[in-house]
Amino acid sequence: MMDRSLFAVALATPALLLTACGGGEPAAEGGITPKQMADALHAVMEADRTVYTRRVVNRLQNKEQVIQASEHFEDDKALPLPAQMFRFGAEMVAENEAAGFTYSLQSLWPINDQNAPRTEAEKTGLQFVADNPGENYYTTEALGGTEYFTAVYADTAVAPACVTCHNDHRDTPRSDFEIGDVMGGVVLRIPVGGS
Amino acid sequence: MASSTRRTLIWGLWLLLSAGIGLALGYRLLGGAEQTVFMPGEMSYAHHQFGVDCQACHGEAFAGGEALQAACLDCHGEQMRARDDSHPRSKFTDPRNAALLTRIEARECVTCHLEHRPEITGPMQVTLPIDFCANCHQDIATERPSHEGLGFASCADAGCHNYHDNRALYEDFLLAHLQESPVLADPRLPVATAIAPHGPALTAMAADHPPTHALSAEQFAAWAGSGHAAGGVNCRDCHGGEADLEWVAEPAPAACESCHGAQVAGWRLGRHGMRAHEELSQPLPPLAAADARLPMAPDAPGTPGCTSCHRAHDFDLVHARVEACLGCHADPHSRSYADSPHAALWQAEREGRAPPGSGVTCASCHLPVVERAGAEGEARWLAEHNQSAHLRPNEQFIRPVCLNCHGMGFTLDALADEALIERNFTGRPAGHVDSLDMVAARLRDAPTPAGGAGTP
Numbered sequence: 001m002m003d004r005s006l007f008a009v010a011l012a013t014p015a016l017l018l019t020a021c022g023g024g025e026p027a028a029e030g031g032i033t034p035k036q037m038a039d040a041l042h043a044v045m046e047a048d049r050t051v052y053t054r055r056v057v058n059r060l061q062n063k064e065q066v067i068q069a070s071e072h073f074e075d076d077k078a079l080p081l082p083a084q085m086f087r088f089g090a091e092m093v094a095e096n097e098a099a100g101f102t103y104s105l106q107s108l109w110p111i112n113d114q115n116a117p118r119t120e121a122e123k124t125g126l127q128f129v130a131d132n133p134g135e136n137y138y139t140t141e142a143l144g145g146t147e148y149f150t151a152v153y154a155d156t157a158v159a160p161a162c163v164t165c166h167n168d169h170r171d172t173p174r175s176d177f178e179i180g181d182v183m184g185g186v187v188l189r190i191p192v193g194g195s
Numbered sequence: 196m197a198s199s200t201r202r203t204l205i206w207g208l209w210l211l212l213s214a215g216i217g218l219a220l221g222y223r224l225l226g227g228a229e230q231t232v233f234m235p236g237e238m239s240y241a242h243h244q245f246g247v248d249c250q251a252c253h254g255e256a257f258a259g260g261e262a263l264q265a266a267c268l269d270c271h272g273e274q275m276r277a278r279d280d281s282h283p284r285s286k287f288t289d290p291r292n293a294a295l296l297t298r299i300e301a302r303e304c305v306t307c308h309l310e311h312r313p314e315i316t317g318p319m320q321v322t323l324p325i326d327f328c329a330n331c332h333q334d335i336a337t338e339r340p341s342h343e344g345l346g347f348a349s350c351a352d353a354g355c356h357n358y359h360d361n362r363a364l365y366e367d368f369l370l371a372h373l374q375e376s377p378v379l380a381d382p383r384l385p386v387a388t389a390i391a392p393h394g395p396a397l398t399a400m401a402a403d404h405p406p407t408h409a410l411s412a413e414q415f416a417a418w419a420g421s422g423h424a425a426g427g428v429n430c431r432d433c434h435g436g437e438a439d440l441e442w443v444a445e446p447a448p449a450a451c452e453s454c455h456g457a458q459v460a461g462w463r464l465g466r467h468g469m470r471a472h473e474e475l476s477q478p479l480p481p482l483a484a485a486d487a488r489l490p491m492a493p494d495a496p497g498t499p500g501c502t503s504c505h506r507a508h509d510f511d512l513v514h515a516r517v518e519a520c521l522g523c524h525a526d527p528h529s530r531s532y533a534d535s536p537h538a539a540l541w542q543a544e545r546e547g548r549a550p551p552g553s554g555v556t557c558a559s560c561h562l563p564v565v566e567r568a569g570a571e572g573e574a575r576w577l578a579e580h581n582q583s584a585h586l587r588p589n590e591q592f593i594r595p596v597c598l599n600c601h602g603m604g605f606t607l608d609a610l611a612d613e614a615l616i617e618r619n620f621t622g623r624p625a626g627h628v629d630s631l632d633m634v635a636a637r638l639r640d641a642p643t644p645a646g647g648a649g650t651p
Contacts, residue, residue: 071367072365072367072368074279075368090289091283091285091286092285094285094286094288094289095284095285095288097288102288102289102290102291104289104291113338118291118292118294118295119291119294122291143290143291143293143294144290144293144294144296144297146290148290170637170641171338187291189289189290189291191290
């Protein structure tokens, strides 16, 4: 977790300096646009999430069967779920005001109601990535007096475990996910100026 | 002419007076004396013990909100993490919550826990109207139809939800404890891990106090029969008196700390030792029993240090577990202990009629033996000396204490019954908490386990 957030911060800090005056506009030659920064950060998040799912959870739980992954990992002495791992990283970055961006994993059909979209951009973006597989959604929005560049990336059912766990969960509002379906999305925000 | 001299005189006097008052207040403000003169309202139950030390929370020269928040976390931060706080600040710093924050500024402790406002301070030191959950969870009934029609003032009722600590109240935990009997099959509390001996056992002959500091026969016998003598702890290990260390007649808690660090640290965080907490700008003298807000025995000695409960020299744990507490505390709950079923169990354990851990003392609940990682990450069981750690809300007792001996349903009912608590659990719970029934009903409607356990 630590590695990921540190890496993300390392990426974010110079990028932020470069974009601070550029706003949502393309940056001057050699600069990084908010979109480029968002795409780069998302690439790291996606890679880490996949590595954790495949090399830790799937290997230890399904293949080698030495330890389970569980929502109550502390009480059950188990591994955190990939979505929890992701959220803990997001919370750590959110606590770090110098990080210069925030992110979260959300869904139109969330197990945890707190992961339902809240802002208009989130609602539109999650619907867009669900309707347009392979495409990302980019917009700007004003929240709490600050202007943000907001990007939404699809989160897809890449493994059978995604589908079975979500479909069978007591709290799920949707039980017909199939492999390859868009199950939700990563929402990433970069402040681009006060409003 | 005369009138102008008088005017000069009056002005001079006024200036002098103002300067005098200013100086006196300034001296106090800068920590030269008690600062209570500036206090805008009486301090809460939680903090009144160091109410004379404004800087403890407000920092030097009354720094702003950031410093205040940092001060809260200096004392409470670690505990909040250990409790797996359900609403940590990090949940609210994401801008997607900006709209929620206009309804309730959940990033700051003082939004809900204002100090100096006794007229609006409720249970748990909460100064917001108790239905504050509605700010964010209005639509709870769509997620949980069973909650339809439940008032938001009842969310935090005993046995349901807490804003911060839900370790014993989350659905799957309740589910795991659905069908338990009031008293479990082998009701026993954990026993503290023995501390490694300091050296070989010492006999009375080996006492190394300097000849100038003779002990009374009682003190001598007390030490010789103590765990300290058995564990190789000699006079000078606590009192000093080596070449570079002066002999100290009454060693301070700091002397105990070198071997009992976790216990002393816990003590400094709780009601008993908070006036010796490092974050205070200066250590305060122990609270006089007369200044306590709980009913105390008239001759209560107060809580200056470790030996107040543990006694010097014999460090008798039997004494520390009950008699020490009752030497000061004289509220109805404490006074009812002697006739309680818990006390009878303790009597049986003391007389060797029942196994270790089967007796229930004051300390069993208020300074419970809990698991803590040792220096090498190994599990150790220690008495939690911060006696506030599990006190409020009282559901904090459930996991470390009650569930060792009692079923979940009985526990929730008992902790919700204030009259029963006042009688020190003599009798049966009068009411019934619905939490478990709600979980059982939901299980009938949606039987799949959360977390998809068993899925590939």
